[in-house]
Amino acid sequence: MESETPLRAYLQRVAQRPRAWILAYLLTAIPALGLALLTALAVLPLARYPAFRQMIETRSLDLLPNLLTLDVGDHWLTPLGALALLLIPLAGIVIKLVWVWLEGGTLADYAAPDKLTWRAFRAAGRRWFGVFLALNLSGVGLLILVGGMALLPALLVYTRFPALAWSIGGAGLLLAGLCATWIEMARAAALVSGERHVFRALQRAARAMARHWRPLLGLVGGSLALLGALYLVQRWLTALLPLSWWLPTLVIQQALILARLGVRLARQAGQIGLLIDHDGRGKIGHNEV
Secondary structure (H helix, E strand, O other): OOOOOOHHHHHHHHHHOOHHHHHHHHHHHHHHHHHHHHHHHHHHHHHHOHHHHHHHHHOOOOOHHHHHOOOOOOOOOOHHHHHHHHHHHHHHHHHHHHHHHHHHHHHHHHHOOOOOOHHHHHHHHHHHHHHHHHHHHHHHHHHHHHHHHHHHHHHHHOOOOHHHHHHHHHHHHHHHHHHHHHHHHHHHHHHHHOOOOHHHHHHHHHHHHHHOHHHHHHHHHHHHHHHHHHHHHHHHHHHHOOOOOHHHHHHHHHHHHHHHHHHHHHHHHHHHHHHOOOOOOOOOOHHHO
């Protein structure tokens, strides 16, 4: 790989090497449809209550207090619904684990000078699965810690100083975003440098974030802006289309999911680009994934 490779060249690899994009959709988004079906099966018995049907038709939670006050009896949950409730968390965990495996091959593919073979892609997913899983769990712990540090003080001062409470909450949200970016960069830093030690990967990521904070800010800010725009488009289209038009709604939702996946993958490819060559290191080859 040549030195001084432009950052946009790494962003373009998302479209030039679409395998990761396709796999991300097939292995995570489509199973998420099954998760949505399980959720629907779990709450289907509530459809006999007018308040619930009206809440679904209006796409509003205003009637939720009325639904909670209903006497639904002891047999509102069918055996099929109970099974769905048990499978929902299991399905969610499986989808997350598949994504962690997929990230290893995805980042290795974006980092390699040439497109990886299927064998190398799968090998990278297996090699980095444990490291990336440990980093993700560390990120969850950080987010819980940051959330507690921001939420508890905000609740304590909210009644007397609501403006201060909102300021604390905003600072906590920014810190949580910084932690999430740190974990993302740590995954990229681990793969680029071949570092399998979690804490050293975090140290490398912190140094890279300090060194390249301007392009990283543009990369993360741009991806968040695009995700926000896609969310607004989805809300607008969802409110515009009636519930009876379920097929066009499904097609539009899946297209927007594909677009969001592309934005996320572009952010990851950009993070790889910030760590390769720009630091004068990180030469990744086919036999190094």
